[in-house]
Amino acid sequence: MSRTFRSLKVESFRWYATASLMTNTAMWMQRITQDWLAIQLTGDGAAVGFTTAMQFLPGLIIGPIAGNFADRWPRRMMLVIDCIAMSLPALMLGLIIMFGHPSIWHVYGFAAALGVASGVDSPVRQAYVRDLMDKDDLINAMGLSGIIFHTSRIIGPAIAGFLIAAVGVAYSFMGVSAAYLVAAGVLFGIKVKPREPDDVMTPGEKPGLAGGFQLLRQNPGLIVVMALTACVSSFAGNFQVSITIMATKAFHLGAGEFGSLTSMMAIGSIFGAFQVARLYRPSFAIVLLAAGLLGFCYLIASAAPSPIVFGIILLPIGMLSNMYLSTANAVVQLRVPPRFQGRIAGIYMACGYVFVPVSAIVIGVLADRFTPRTPLAVAGLICLITAGMAYAALHLLKVVAWRGKRLIELDPAIDVPSKNPLSEGFADNPNC
Known part of the structure; x- marks a missing residue:
């Protein structure tokens, strides 16, 4: 099997990948259908923004707590139960549309319910991948998980757009609910791999979430990456809001064309995920370059004169978004011991959601007060400014530097053990 797909030789990961594809496809269908319903009910860009806010807000609180439990409870069963929980908001909203009179408050309420369930799902899912894979194949598994995630960004919006146009919003929500339940069944059948027996607490290590924050305090380079992710995700990560507003307000597109624009970004994301899957080691330098280039692309997208040009620009935006998010996540995850996996994943996820x-x-308000292009321009500026600030911080920590007109990483190979017992498994550089 090629280097890119080497993780698929593990049977349990193949089943996990199948369930993950179904779960993420359902999630993207649900998000797109929610946004479409919100703008149809109100005609307001701010309503789409508020729907997204209600979906991401619970993750700020739920994520770290779920990550803490993921380090103590069986992760597979947590994912199974969570898939069932995610199916309920879609089912209820679909029934309300079919037999009642939906209002924007129904959309907000069920978006928040999905946010609670997905807030549990994300850190547990990231930690569970490490249960399935050996350390040598972990970065490849993360890259393939990125391919799965972004493939679902093509499939999900395309299916949602087709169902909305063909049979209506209610049946799109029903399809979402069914997909979650099938994914739960697939996850339930995966064989459980025992956790590493030698990964035990060290003297002086704090339990629970306090131990996760203790670990981060000893590794400020990871804090810089998390802070950069918080800023990049705030506007650049809200692409579904920006694309919805651009499609409906700037280009006046229908449901099918709207889904196609989202799929264009996902195609670029898949290409970026393939590049990540080929890596043997994630890099701080890639994180910084991807964030900076992403900012330039968002500025260009804000000036796109037509839907075709806008769709073309979404290809590199998708590629760079995935390369940034996947590499930043891998930089953090591969530099923590397995016993911290869930807690650090939860904290990292909360950082990604903190400003979302x-x-x-704000994106919706900017589009209503100024133009539909303004949020994209603001996102580009934020990416450029914060990437520069992150480079300065990492340079002061002696993690990255410019040498020979090239951005390089000073951090040594992560396989070199640290002298710090709490951070065992980290690089020698205490600032990594």
């Missing part, structure tokens, strides 16, 4: 609820509303 507010920025989603």
Whole structure:
């Protein structure tokens, strides 16, 4: 099997990948259908932003707590139960549309319910991948998980757009609910791999979430990456809001064309995920370059004169978004011992969500007060400015530097053990 797909030789990961594809496809269908319903009910860009805010806000609180439990409870069963929980909001909203009179408050309420369930799903899913894979194949498994995630961004919006146009919003929600339940069944059948027996607490290590924050304090380079992710995700990560507003307000497109624009970005994301899957080691330098280039692309997209040009620009935006998010996540995850996996994943996810609820509303307000292009321009500027600030911080920590007109990483190979017992498994550089 090629280097890119080597993780698929593990049977349990193949089943996990199948369930993950179904779950993520359902999630993207649900998000797109929610956004479409919100703008149809109100005609307001701010309503789409508020829907996204209600979906991401619970993750700020739920994520770290779920990550803490993921380090103590069986992760597979947590994912099974969570898939069932995610199916309920879609089912209820679909029934309300079919037999009642939906209002925007129904959309907000069920978006928040999905946010609670997905807030549990994300850190547990990231930690569970490490249960399935050996360390040598972990970065490849993360890359393939990125391919799965972004493939679902093509399939999900395309299916949602087709169902909305062909049979209506209610049946799109029903399809979402069914997909979650099938994914739960697939996850339930995966064989459980025992956790590493030698990964035990060290003297002086704090239990629970306090131990996760203790670990981060000893590794400020990871804090810089998390802070950069918080800023990049705030506007650049809210692409579904920006694309919805651009499609309906700037280009006046229908449901099918709207889904196609989202799929264009996903195609670029898949290409970026393939590049990540080929890596043997994630890099701080790739994280910084991807964030900076992403900012330039968002500025260009804000000036796109037509839907075709806008769709073309979404290809590199998708590629760079995935390369940034996947590499930043891998930089963090591969530099923590397995016993911290869930807690650090939860903290990292909360950092990614911290500004998303507010920025989603701000995007809608900016589009209503100025033009539909303004949020994209603002996102580009934020990516450029924060990437520069992150480079300065990592340079002061002696993690990255410019040498020979090239951005390089000073951090040594992550396989070199640390002298710090709490951070065992980290690089020698205490600032990594």
